[in-house]
Amino acid sequence: MTRNSYVSEVLDKVRARDPHQPEFLQAVEEVLDSLGSMLDKHPEYQKHRVLERVCEPERAFQFRVPWLDDKNNVQVNRGFRIQFNSAIGPYKGGLRFHPSVNLSILKFLAFEQIFKNSLTGQMIGGGKGGSDFDPKGKSDAEVMRFCQSFMSELFRHINADCDVPAGDIGVGGREIGFLFGQYKRLKNEFVGVLTGKSLEWGGSLVRPEATGYGSVYFACEMLGAKGQNISGKKCLVSGSGNVSQFTCQKLLQLGATPITASDSSGWVHFKDGMTNEMLNEMMALKNVRRGRISELADKFKNVEYHETKKGADHNPLWAVKADCAFPSATQNEINGADAKNLLAGGVKVVSEGANMPSTPEAINAYLDAKIMYGPGKAANAGGVATSALEMAQNSSRIAWPFDEVDNRLKNIMKNIHKNAFEASKVYSWEGNYVDGANIAGFKKVADSMIAQGVV
Numbered sequence: 001m002t003r004n005s006y007v008s009e010v011l012d013k014v015r016a017r018d019p020h021q022p023e024f025l026q027a028v029e030e031v032l033d034s035l036g037s038m039l040d041k042h043p044e045y046q047k048h049r050v051l052e053r054v055c056e057p058e059r060a061f062q063f064r065v066p067w068l069d070d071k072n073n074v075q076v077n078r079g080f081r082i083q084f085n086s087a088i089g090p091y092k093g094g095l096r097f098h099p100s101v102n103l104s105i106l107k108f109l110a111f112e113q114i115f116k117n118s119l120t121g122q123m124i125g126g127g128k129g130g131s132d133f134d135p136k137g138k139s140d141a142e143v144m145r146f147c148q149s150f151m152s153e154l155f156r157h158i159n160a161d162c163d164v165p166a167g168d169i170g171v172g173g174r175e176i177g178f179l180f181g182q183y184k185r186l187k188n189e190f191v192g193v194l195t196g197k198s199l200e201w202g203g204s205l206v207r208p209e210a211t212g213y214g215s216v217y218f219a220c221e222m223l224g225a226k227g228q229n230i231s232g233k234k235c236l237v238s239g240s241g242n243v244s245q246f247t248c249q250k251l252l253q254l255g256a257t258p259i260t261a262s263d264s265s266g267w268v269h270f271k272d273g274m275t276n277e278m279l280n281e282m283m284a285l286k287n288v289r290r291g292r293i294s295e296l297a298d299k300f301k302n303v304e305y306h307e308t309k310k311g312a313d314h315n316p317l318w319a320v321k322a323d324c325a326f327p328s329a330t331q332n333e334i335n336g337a338d339a340k341n342l343l344a345g346g347v348k349v350v351s352e353g354a355n356m357p358s359t360p361e362a363i364n365a366y367l368d369a370k371i372m373y374g375p376g377k378a379a380n381a382g383g384v385a386t387s388a389l390e391m392a393q394n395s396s397r398i399a400w401p402f403d404e405v406d407n408r409l410k411n412i413m414k415n416i417h418k419n420a421f422e423a424s425k426v427y428s429w430e431g432n433y434v435d436g437a438n439i440a441g442f443k444k445v446a447d448s449m450i451a452q453g454v455v
């Protein structure tokens with residue numbers, strides 16, 4: 001495929017400006033390469049230099065986060081917030097607490113978030129933030145002191161109409177609670193400045209479930225377009241956190257069977273399929289006891305544990321025979337070799353709960369095989385979409401019942417699928433959801449940027 005000359009020119013500039021940000025460059029290249037045929041038909045985007053502008057964050061903060069551990073030692077972490085694009089609404093995107101967090105990872109996540117948020121059809125711009133703090137092994141009191149210190153700087157830059165963070169890896173209900181408490185104390189305002197809150201103080205029903213449920217709804221839409229359904233399908237799932245748990249729950253509800261789960265130490269194979277009892281145990285293990293996934297194999301028969309080998313060239317989880325795959329842990333968890341194993345094992349559907357879990361080689365393998373591949377920015381958009389529903393409920397000071405939020409989520413996922421599918425037909429080949437999602441997400445943002453002038 002020859003690259004569009006405007007895309008080449010902009011990629012060269014972005015690479016020259018940020019040569020040490022591999023994840024960010026990977027995300028930019030993936031999006032821009034999808035836009036070529038659309039840019040040929042729409043010279044106005046080049047005329048207004050939209051690509052150069054959309055690749056540069058409107059604002060990025062980095063700050064010191066000092067805190068005291070339980071032994072009264074001073075610890076110092078680094079905090080970030082990237083306010084990438086506000087053309088279609090206030091910045092919206094999660095906070096990630098993980099030792100791997102750096103500017104490159106957060107810029108890739110914030111960049112992806114721009115197009116994902118646009119695809120949801122809601123008025124939300126793109127942002128992301130976080131810290132290299134690792135909540136693992138910390139006491140609740142240490143996590144609270146860290147969150148308070150983090151918010152003592154972040155509060156200056158966010159508010160309900162400007163930038164509304166949520167959770168991501170390492171930031172769940174506990175962390176959102178501590179962050180919200182500190183914001184309220186500093187500003188003396190009870191407002192919807194964070195999403196993912198508890199129900200008792202402004203949270204929305206279905207928000208915890210939304211990303212995992214949404215990823216399964218997206219898979220159902222892809223299958224439905226081919227006259228198939230998910231019932232009876234064997235599914236590989238990675239991760240064991242928020243997204244993984246509710247992916248498994250929805251799969252079980254719809255008559256499909258999760259057969260794997262993982263954490264950063266290793267993975268488990270549910271040889272006879274995961275049951276509801278096993279899922280409940282995984283939730284208690286990860287959300288309450290904060291233990292390791294290997295404990296599931298100690299507790300249940302026919303569950304095998306395999307430790308992850310550091311530096312291995314492939315992950316055997318993706319070689320287990322199955323019909324569908326729901327990567328739900330982290331970026332670049334499926335490489336080219338894993339993708340080959342997936343395809344050889346019979347997988348025909350990949351729906352990404354995680355952000356950018358497939359490397360470019362893996363994505364090319366799915367596209368060459370023409371399987372049903374839902375990229376993260378489409379398949380996992382249910383989380384942020386439901387965050388926007390939480391913002392709407394907060395603004396109107398009402399709370400919708402579970403079924404109402406769930407039905408809205410289903411409709412949003414249906415529309416994301418429809419818009420990506422239609423764009424794929426016009427600008428690429430029918431069912432190329434990578435091109436379809438990137439183009440459908442990009443156009444709305446780009447048109448809004450042009451309408452708002454050079455800002």
Ligand code: NDP
Nearest residue numbers: 168169170211239240241242243263264329330354355383
């Ligand atoms: P959680 O922190 O709840 O769970 C993350 C899971 O992934 C854990 O099982 C964790 O293992 C595992 N994991 C994290 N890092 C690695 C790594 N480097 N190698 C192997 N396993 C790893 O996060 P979420 O479930 O919220 O997020 C999962 C993915 O989904 C992320 O890519 C996130 O950006 C994306 N996402 C999340 C949304 C949400 O609403 N939460 C919305 C949209 C996307 P361990 O327990 O050992 O840490």
